[in-house]
Amino acid sequence: xxxxxxxxxxxxxxxxxxxxxxxxGNRSPLFTICESEPRVVTTYQNFxxxxxxxxxxxxxxxDTYYVNxxxxxxxxxxxxxxxxxxxxxxxxxxxGDVYRRDEVDRTHYPCFHQIEGVRLYSRDELLxxxxxxxxxxxxxxxxxxxxxxxxxxxxxxxxxxxxxxxQLKQFLESLCDELFGKEAEKRWVDAYFPFTHPSxxxxxxxxxxxxxxxxxxxxxxxxxxxxxxxxxxxxxxxIGLERIAMVLYGIPDIRLFWSKDTGFLSQFVGKSPTDxxxxxxxxxxxxxxxxxxxxxxxxxxxxxxxxxxVYDTIRNVGGELVEQVKLTDEFxxxxxxxxxxxxxxxxxxxxxxxxxxxxxxxxxKM
Ligand code: PHE
Numbered sequence: 001x002x003x004x005x006x007x008x009x010x011x012x013x014x015x016x017x018x019x020x021x022x023x024x025g026n027r028s029p030l031f032t033i034c035e036s037e038p039r040v041v042t043t044y045q046n047f048x049x050x051x052x053x054x055x056x057x058x059x060x061x062x063d064t065y066y067v068n069x070x071x072x073x074x075x076x077x078x079x080x081x082x083x084x085x086x087x088x089x090x091x092x093x094x095x096g097d098v099y100r101r102d103e104v105d106r107t108h109y110p111c112f113h114q115i116e117g118v119r120l121y122s123r124d125e126l127l128x129x130x131x132x133x134x135x136x137x138x139x140x141x142x143x144x145x146x147x148x149x150x151x152x153x154x155x156x157x158x159x160x161x162x163x164x165x166x167q168l169k170q171f172l173e174s175l176c177d178e179l180f181g182k183e184a185e186k187r188w189v190d191a192y193f194p195f196t197h198p199s200x201x202x203x204x205x206x207x208x209x210x211x212x213x214x215x216x217x218x219x220x221x222x223x224x225x226x227x228x229x230x231x232x233x234x235x236x237x238x239i240g241l242e243r244i245a246m247v248l249y250g251i252p253d254i255r256l257f258w259s260k261d262t263g264f265l266s267q268f269v270g271k272s273p274t275d276x277x278x279x280x281x282x283x284x285x286x287x288x289x290x291x292x293x294x295x296x297x298x299x300x301x302x303x304x305x306x307x308x309x310v311y312d313t314i315r316n317v318g319g320e321l322v323e324q325v326k327l328t329d330e331f332x333x334x335x336x337x338x339x340x341x342x343x344x345x346x347x348x349x350x351x352x353x354x355x356x357x358x359x360x361x362x363x364x365k366m
Contacts, residue, residue: 031117032092034084039097041079043070049082050195051220065099073099077116078195078238085227090120109254113241120234126163153197155221160233164218168235172202176213179244180204195220196236211247214239250279262346263287263323283350287323293342306341314345323348
């Protein structure tokens with residue numbers, strides 16, 4: 001059955017609504033970005049389609065969150081590979097939250113985020129054509145004696161595998177350069193995943209240690225075939241996003257990503273991915289919020305002229321305890337010719353929880 005026969009036009013329309021495209025630079029290939037795939041998937045999508053053995057630990061109820069006997073919360077974004085290939089995509093990125101039952105500590109949390117990448121190549125795209133129109137090598141070696149070797153699958157020729165691997169490694173190395181800088185040392189380590197062969201992990205030397213950045217490999221041909229792709233070879237990779245962000249921004253604990261503490265969040269507001277951001281440790285003691293409103297002296301010129309003076313005064317009086325100050329409201333009473341402003345002051349001590357007096361001042365002092 002050809003892949004086209006699998007594709008329902010309505011599915012394609014739905015898919016186009018869900019996904020948008022992304023080009024690296026202004027060049028091909030165009031990766032379709034899929035960031036609203038449903039987080040509840042079938043056990044077929046999460047395990048079987050990816051050739052996960054029946055007795056694999058990841059299938060246990062102690063590892064995966066089951067919704068019922070044949071649905072679960074996706075444990076990885078790889079769960080969407082099959083469906084997206086089946087709907088006709090050859091190059092896509094899936095971004096989403098994934099769920100694993102896990103003990104909670106500094107580096108583990110039951111929910112985190114991944115980005116998945118898949119790229120399929122036709123034989124001509126990958127190997128080009130000889131001038132006489134003959135292919136350089138067969139994608140599927142299809143010789144009776146071909147066998148699975150550490151470096152290739154039984155259905156692939158070594159040429160096709162190597163050519164895909166070069167594409168995969170170049171692509172991921174340049175991604176790594178973007179993230180950690182060209183000067184950071186990288187190394188490829190052999191790995192195992194049920195759905196890729198050969199499989200690799202990419203590690204980068206950053207902040208004095210080797211960090212595992214991603215898992216990847218040449219996709220198992222069986223997986224492509226079951227999605228209706230019979231004439232292509234492909235690679236896939238998966239990256240855990242929190243781990244990378246923790247290293248890049250110096251965030252010491254994965255649980256901080258779930259913090260509503262503005263002392264944490266305000267450090268990232270309005271920042272772009274290319275900005276240098278280094279997280280500054282927030283205190284374990286609670287914030288104290290204090291809103292301060294007052295009329296401006298009638299002689300004051302403009303609202304904005306006052307603001308930085310007020311910021312300075314608040315910081316001078318409050319000293320170290322003032323974590324953030326923000327102008328939150330302005331009001332003008334035209335009849336009376338009076339203007340007022342409200343500032344939100346967030347206090348926090350690094351040493352202790354603040355007392356009532358320290359919060360509100362002894363005699364109404366800030
Ligand atoms: N899904 C794998 C994981 O979560 C990562 C991966 C994706 C590996 C794609 C290979 C190919 O660990």
